[in-house]
Amino acid sequence: xxxxxTRAVFNGVLGGGVYALMAVGLTLIFGVLxxxxxxxxxxxxxxxxxxxxLSVHLHIDLFLGLxxxxxxxxxxxxxxxxxxIRPLRGSERTSMSLLASYAVxxxxxxxxxxxxxxxxxxxxxxxxxQSAYLLGVHLPYIEIYGFAMAVVLVAxxxxxxxxxxxxxxxxxxxxxxxxxxxxxxDVNRVSALTYxxxxxxxxxxxxxxxxxxxxxxxNSGYDLISxxxxxxxxxxxxxxxxxxxxxxxxxxxxxxxxxxxxxxAVMVFYAALVIVLIVKPTGLFGRQAARxx
Amino acid sequence: VNxxxxxxxxxxxxxxxxxxxxxTNQLVLEIGFFTMLYIGVAAAWNIFSGFxxxxxxxxxxFFGAGAYAAGIAAxxxxxxxxxxxxxxxxxxxxxxxxxVPFGLVALRVRRHTFVVIxxxxxxIFQLLAYDLNTTGGxxxxxxxxxxxxxxxxDQYFYYIALALAVVAVGLSWxxxxxxxxxxxxxxRDDEDRAASLGVRAMPVKLTALVLSAAITGLAGAVWxxxxxxxxxxxxxxxxxxxxxxxxxxxxGLGTVAGPLxxxxxxxxxxxxxxxxxxxxxxSQILLGGLxxxxxMFLPRGIWPTAADLAKNWLARRERA
Numbered sequence: 001x002x003x004x005x006t007r008a009v010f011n012g013v014l015g016g017g018v019y020a021l022m023a024v025g026l027t028l029i030f031g032v033l034x035x036x037x038x039x040x041x042x043x044x045x046x047x048x049x050x051x052x053x054l055s056v057h058l059h060i061d062l063f064l065g066l067x068x069x070x071x072x073x074x075x076x077x078x079x080x081x082x083x084x085i086r087p088l089r090g091s092e093r094t095s096m097s098l099l100a101s102y103a104v105x106x107x108x109x110x111x112x113x114x115x116x117x118x119x120x121x122x123x124x125x126x127x128x129x130q131s132a133y134l135l136g137v138h139l140p141y142i143e144i145y146g147f148a149m150a151v152v153l154v155a156x157x158x159x160x161x162x163x164x165x166x167x168x169x170x171x172x173x174x175x176x177x178x179x180x181x182x183x184x185x186d187v188n189r190v191s192a193l194t195y196x197x198x199x200x201x202x203x204x205x206x207x208x209x210x211x212x213x214x215x216x217x218x219n220s221g222y223d224l225i226s227x228x229x230x231x232x233x234x235x236x237x238x239x240x241x242x243x244x245x246x247x248x249x250x251x252x253x254x255x256x257x258x259x260x261x262x263x264x265a266v267m268v269f270y271a272a273l274v275i276v277l278i279v280k281p282t283g284l285f286g287r288q289a290a291r292x293x
Numbered sequence: 294v295n296x297x298x299x300x301x302x303x304x305x306x307x308x309x310x311x312x313x314x315x316x317t318n319q320l321v322l323e324i325g326f327f328t329m330l331y332i333g334v335a336a337a338w339n340i341f342s343g344f345x346x347x348x349x350x351x352x353x354x355f356f357g358a359g360a361y362a363a364g365i366a367a368x369x370x371x372x373x374x375x376x377x378x379x380x381x382x383x384x385x386x387x388x389x390x391x392x393v394p395f396g397l398v399a400l401r402v403r404r405h406t407f408v409v410i411x412x413x414x415x416x417i418f419q420l421l422a423y424d425l426n427t428t429g430g431x432x433x434x435x436x437x438x439x440x441x442x443x444x445x446x447d448q449y450f451y452y453i454a455l456a457l458a459v460v461a462v463g464l465s466w467x468x469x470x471x472x473x474x475x476x477x478x479x480x481r482d483d484e485d486r487a488a489s490l491g492v493r494a495m496p497v498k499l500t501a502l503v504l505s506a507a508i509t510g511l512a513g514a515v516w517x518x519x520x521x522x523x524x525x526x527x528x529x530x531x532x533x534x535x536x537x538x539x540x541x542x543x544x545g546l547g548t549v550a551g552p553l554x555x556x557x558x559x560x561x562x563x564x565x566x567x568x569x570x571x572x573x574x575x576s577q578i579l580l581g582g583l584x585x586x587x588x589m590f591l592p593r594g595i596w597p598t599a600a601d602l603a604k605n606w607l608a609r610r611e612r613a
């Protein structure tokens with residue numbers, strides 16, 4: 001019992017770290033561009049497939065492959081932002097951006113189906129099958145390495161946000177787009193780069209997801225995006241720290257509930273979301289929105 | 294002008310009625326059925342999302358709820374044959390009942406958060422369909438077998454769907470002209486101001502959602518009787534949410550004719566493409582591409598854009 005509980009908590013925290021990384025990308029994009037990137041889920045799957053292609057065809061190590069897939073996803077993000085998000089203007093921008101990113105999602109899903117087929121695959125390496133023995137439980141190395149990498153990347157995002165000039169522009173744009181524009185920040189450039197960074201982290205998240213989670217296929221994006229959306233709304237849209245807390249908390253709760261109720265564990269996510277929104281519509285760490293419109 | 298309009302409507306309706314008598318090709322009738330069904334659903338979606346401005350990407354919840362309610366009732370009450378159509382009101386009521394808690398939770402938040410909540414609730418329902426005992430889990434449910442001859446089968450269903458479409462479009466026409474419709478549009482333009490002017494926002498939004506859900510639930514049940522089987526991911530299908538929204542946006546969000554026009558164009562094209570290419574993935578990519586084109590170049594939709602063009606043309610002719 002104790003061992004089961006320890007393992008559940010370990011799994012939750014380690015998995016939560018990776019979800020935190022993906023959720024931070026999503027909430028960062030929301031904060032700066034004021035759009036919800038519905039395509040984030042399928043982009044994670046795309047990242048996983050890129051790692052899969054590199055490791056199967058070119059025999060490149062999964063972690064080493066990220067040096068290729070992350071810049072690739074960054075460029076894909078820039079292109080999508082430039083082509084489909086940047087031109088959106090006017091009063092219907094909110095719903096239009098959601099629809100545009102949803103459309104991007106089903107296009108990517110369709111392309112993945114065409115290229116890789118519908119059968120599930122998983123990422124394999126020596127460290128996906130071997131596990132470490134810690135505090136009485138076996139933990140696959142991939143989960144530990146993946147968690148470590150997520151921590152490093154989230155720390156890097158924090159350092160970028162709070163220690164660099166670019167990060168200051170990002171935070172200024174998040175606080176008030178118009179004011180940022182007025183003091184001379186190139187808001188378009190900040191938006192493009194933020195979207196690129198938010199998408200680039202899905203390459204890392206996707207690799208760990210594909211290597212440690214269940215086998216995936218192009219359809220796996222729906223499950224991912226619904227969880228990620230639940231996380232960032234639960235945390236409060238635009239709250240980066242909140243996304244970290246919510247991800248680790250919810251994944252841990254899910255994996256603990258999973259011990260007794262495997263079928264209903266994932267429901268915890270959505271139930272928590274609904275309850276939090278009834279009590280506090282802005283989410284756990286969200287700021288009160290100015291007059292919403 | 295009004296007489297001409299009424300005449301045009303009668304003609305269009307007559308054309309829709311005669312259509313199924315002239316074309317007895319099974320594929321044509323099948324496409325006709327789905328087009329009418331989607332006109333009904335798109336009009337229903339528009340009654341809530343188009344008029345109120347709250348974009349729902351969770352209407353598959355009501356579609357699935359209607360389909361499952363009809364399927365479960367038919368199974369447990371041992372309804373067979375054409376008597377299943379007596380279960381249609383039940384499907385509408387079930388979907389309306391689902392819409393009440395759905396709305397009470399989701400309508401507390403606006404904009405992005407509302408859309409995301411509708412997606413989250415959608416996934417809750419899909420999970421329920423997978424995991425509850427009564428829904429049949431992964432295997433889904435079967436509808437009672439209808440012993441109609443092949444062509445008659447498609448013809449009957451075409452007319453049922455046509456009736457549904459007429460009801461949905463007629464209802465949205467009535468609502469748009471009513472005080473209730475005006476309140477909805479006031480909420481769309483500025484909810485806080487509307488509330489300060491005495492519109493009781495929550496009951497108005499919730500009523501629109503419940504009406505919209507009831508029609509969508511009806512469509513779900515009709516669809517189940519036609520298809521014969523509902524699965525968790527076909528009853529609760531994320532592509533359904535997107536398709537319906539696309540139809541309304543493409544035709545013209547918040548107008549009466551827009552969703553009708555959108556469904557009338559998109560559904561046959563999509564069906565034909567899937568059939569011709571024999572590949573659902575390619576047609577999925579094309580659907581996404583079409584969606585992007587609409588968002589980029591026709592954000593207001595065909596109907597309002599065409600109406601503006603016509604108005605300009607008439608004005609120019611008068612001046613000349």
